[in-house]
Amino acid sequence: MSEVLTKGKLAKEAAAKLVAKTTEEKNNALSIIAEQLQKETPYILKENEKDIENGKANGLSDALIDRLLLNEERINGMIESLRQLIYLQDPVGEVLESWTRPNGLQIEKVRVPLGVVGMIYEARPNVTIDASSLCLKTGNAVLLRGSSSALHSNMAIVKVIREALEKANFPADSVQLLEDTSRETAAEMFKLNDYLDVLIPRGGKNLIKTVVENSSVPVLETGAGNCHVFIDESADKKMAIDITVNAKTQRPSVCNAAETLLIHENWNKEYIRELIEKLEEKNVELRVDQALYNEFPHLKLATEEDWETEYLDYTMAVKLVSNVDEAIEHINRYGTNHSEAIITENAANVEKFFKLVDSAALYHNASTRFTDGFEFGFGAEIGISTQKLHARGPMGLPALTSTKYIIKGSGQIRE
Amino acid sequence: MSEVLTKGKLAKEAAAKLVAKTTEEKNNALSIIAEQLQKETPYILKENEKDIENGKANGLSDALIDRLLLNEERINGMIESLRQLIYLQDPVGEVLESWTRPNGLQIEKVRVPLGVVGMIYEARPNVTIDASSLCLKTGNAVLLRGSSSALHSNMAIVKVIREALEKANFPADSVQLLEDTSRETAAEMFKLNDYLDVLIPRGGKNLIKTVVENSSVPVLETGAGNCHVFIDESADKKMAIDITVNAKTQRPSVCNAAETLLIHENWNKEYIRELIEKLEEKNVELRVDQALYNEFPHLKLATEEDWETEYLDYTMAVKLVSNVDEAIEHINRYGTNHSEAIITENAANVEKFFKLVDSAALYHNASTRFTDGFEFGFGAEIGISTQKLHARGPMGLPALTSTKYIIKGSGQIRE
Incomplete structure (x- = not known):
């Protein structure tokens, strides 16, 4: 079985366990991730150095090298974002509407996690921690596919997150990274409808275009702004x-x-x-x-x-x-x-x-x-949606949720 | 230019005019459509007869012939649904949230039409009137692609709707039907991202699967229920x-x-x-x-x-x-x-x-x-969504809307 399929299945299994986690448990997990990132900063920086060296050897521009680069300050920034995320309201479980029908059925519309989020993104290793933490806060599992140029950094960050998840008694497979960053793994993700509930591309115009044009998994399109x-x-x-x-x-x-x-x-x-x-x-x-x-x-x-x-x-x-x-x-x-x-x-x-x-x-x-999740006061931002389905404009945590209807009866049948 | 592209462009132009229509104007258009359907019932039944004859000649099963068949009672049913739709609340314009930022920016999240809805559906001609009226009520233009077996019926119904729209001073291209019902036109719709905001398949499992797997236009998936x-x-x-x-x-x-x-x-x-x-x-x-x-x-x-x-x-x-x-x-x-x-x-x-x-x-x-829009009390149903993005479960009129943010300032710039 391919890496994508294997990890897709594991993500779905993890998601089935994540829906049972309370807000306190999720916040605790985020807090442990923050601690582990702090503790493992030297390890992450060492791995990041490999990407930087490779990048220089491959002739990446200074701007790209800068996007790749991690240092203590940048990692502290990630940790600070994580800690702020803990204080944000958990949208999961919120009752959006409730009413009673003439036949006595009580209907509630409740926010639930989406399930499994697929992320396809370019260079910046901070997206790895960003996406993982936003998905965890909303009870979603995430399957990450970063770029090859950031592979060592991403692997190190995901390793640290997964160790923290285990400490928090969460399934480690809530956060997984594809180590094969070839075009084929992206193409496989585009068709992984059985295991991915949504695909979010983060990066340049061409990346987003490719995902929108080829994915049969529903896409949250972000990006272009003329x-x-x-x-x-x-x-x-x-x-x-x-x-x-x-x-x-x-x-x-x-x-x-x-x-x-x-x-x-x-x-x-x-x-x-x-x-x-x-x-x-x-x-x-x-x-x-x-x-x-x-x-x-x-x-x-x-x-x-x-x-x-x-x-x-x-x-x-x-x-x-x-x-x-x-x-x-x-x-x-x-x-x-x-x-x-x-x-x-x-x-x-x-x-x-x-x-x-x-x-x-x-x-x-x-x-x-x-036009920005923070400027709008959302406290977090998944991206800025330029499509009209599901979410439009700056997306806060609720954009990573779906809903379900819960109906309480007393024996009602349909005439 | 192909029929799909031509009509897609016209639909987008019509949609740009529809957003300016008030609830009263939209209800008036629906009411004129109801009148015209009543008046033109003999014409529609005559055209439907051609489909029935062709269907029999092509050996369609009795069940399929029954799905195709229109009679006075069924047309009256459509007219009755139209009249009920007039009394439903218009979701467009509803302010979902509003708040003021510390810098004085006043932000409102407002419901707006989706824009252009593409419908791909099988046999039943009642979907033609159903989809058109639900889209009009929510200020959307619609591009319809029915099946070849119902072509005469669909053309007749759409002709009547378009005449009514003109009487109501609405762009006739708010409702358009593709007359070419070959596989190619469906395939072209799948890739019509520049003109379609959403594609809704209505029909059997295979139709829905084909649309989900091949469409780069966002899809509202309805259907399978195990x-x-x-x-x-x-x-x-x-x-x-x-x-x-x-x-x-x-x-x-x-x-x-x-x-x-x-x-x-x-x-x-x-x-x-x-x-x-x-x-x-x-x-x-x-x-x-x-x-x-x-x-x-x-x-x-x-x-x-x-x-x-x-x-x-x-x-x-x-x-x-x-x-x-x-x-x-x-x-x-x-x-x-x-x-x-x-x-x-x-x-x-x-x-x-x-x-x-x-x-x-x-x-x-x-x-x-x-699990049904009417049983839930929505008064109308677009379908039952089995996906997690945008809408899940029975979809009422709000499922045919998007949102926009409206921000009122007094010279604010970002520091």
Whole structure:
């Protein structure tokens, strides 16, 4: 039997035991994992060094090496997240609805774990501890498939977690890592419907695309964010400039950073000039439509492709629109339904924007950068869903749960 | 451009207009559809006759012909369902949660339509009107692909719906039917991620399996129900017999009918004898395990396959178990996570059963036949989900919605 199939079965068996664990037992397990990570930090760092050496030998970029790198500070960060997770409310067992039918049947809708979560992710070893702890808190078993470049680090972290699980009297197979990181194991996971309840890809656009296109296991899609800021005719100058600069430059490499700026054609030309200057001061390359190009010929002319691009960099496409309707149409056409902001003093336009833009998070007079589980106050984040089924936008712990109906009767039969 | 792609694009455009419709406007459209169906009944019946004639010429079974057949009574039934749908609460616009962050951002989680729903279904033309009206009520556009055997009926119904939509000032493309019902159009729908937000298969096991295995569009899986009744040691005789007979024979062809009976080995032997007699009186063929076979040698001996089979017929597998744990293990191993009942007077066993059996609906002292949107009081049913993402168990109107976050600020930027 293949590694994927063997571990898939073991995960399902572990999941069947995890549903019986109380919140206290789960929190205790998380606490023991935190202690073991502390104690085993030297071992994990030693194993991480192997990945770093291999990475350098294989010519990985400095940025990738940095993503791979663990040090005491980063491990302490993981431990700190674990300890915070203990204080978060356990969604499992929550009664979401309850009612009694005329025939006396009492129906309750109760939150339960999903079962087995499959994670396919790239480089960063912190996802290993993140995913494992979030799944444990919600009573799920997890089957992890990281990248080969982080294999030593991942194996070390999972070894430490599994030892902690045994100490906590939890099935060690609640957390498993695939040691074979070939394409074949990913392909096998895509079809593992008998053992996986959901597959969550974490990583670049291509990884996510491959998973979505090939998985018959239900997928929680996260990722792409071609986010927009629309400055309406009535927008306050300072607010518009501050929010646009923040949405673009506060951290350009993340999915909730703005990529395209739409400006109402009647917005004050001097304001536009000032906004452009502020963005240029921050080293943002602007790619503008013909109308703006005529006005500001030192800028680059945008192509059709620019409207579709998630730059994740100091680049921004800019276009004049004649009204809020054109802005909405542009966003729904070129966007990725992630996060969009309207800057305006016009209440009717806000309402229209909120109603008609088909995105996970819509902002009035605030930066798109707030689309984030922590900024929303969830205390944890599984990712930001860009699909419409199950969960949309920032996902907290409840996104890792399902529900069941519990019905109490006294002999009812159907006529 | 192919029919699927063309209609997919038109559906997405229609969906963008549907989100702006109020509950009153949607109810008005449903009411006009009901009127038009009434008026056009002779036309629909004439078109249905063509399908019936073709069906007979192609040698369809009487049961299939009956599923295809429309008559005045059945059309009146559809119209009645439509009128009831008007009175159901519109889930769209409902604020599910709202809170304010320390930085003053006001966040609301609001229900919105899914967008475009793809339906792939078999014979029954009533699904055409059912799916269309449920989607319209929830503000979704729908792309329908019925079976070739019902093509004339489906085309006629969709024509009538589209005429009604135009009268109601709705985009006619809110409801579209694929006229090409070849395998290729289904395959094209499976990959139509740019235009479909969800794909719902309705029909037999093979149809659903094909969709789940091949679709990269998120699927709402409905269907298979290998449901169990477990009679515990302490079960009341009359209750156990009534519920088992009801769960098996009240309507054996549906997914929430019981297929396997598990009996605690210490349950009174005379009760078992009486239960077997009652089931035999109803013409149920019993396939029993070795222990029961020794006791009742006139019955058939079950094979491993019987534990996995959804008979959808007057057949039932029966097995003795030594305790509730063995019953739970059997159900989780062989079941399809649909609906299961425990008959017992032992509260601890109920709790264990509710916690450890991994199914959408769990019953204490009631028949599994109640797993149904109408019996649950939802007033409508999209289907019964057997997956764990998005919706599980009977699905009412909210299963056809997603959510978005609406965030109101006053210039907030991220530090």
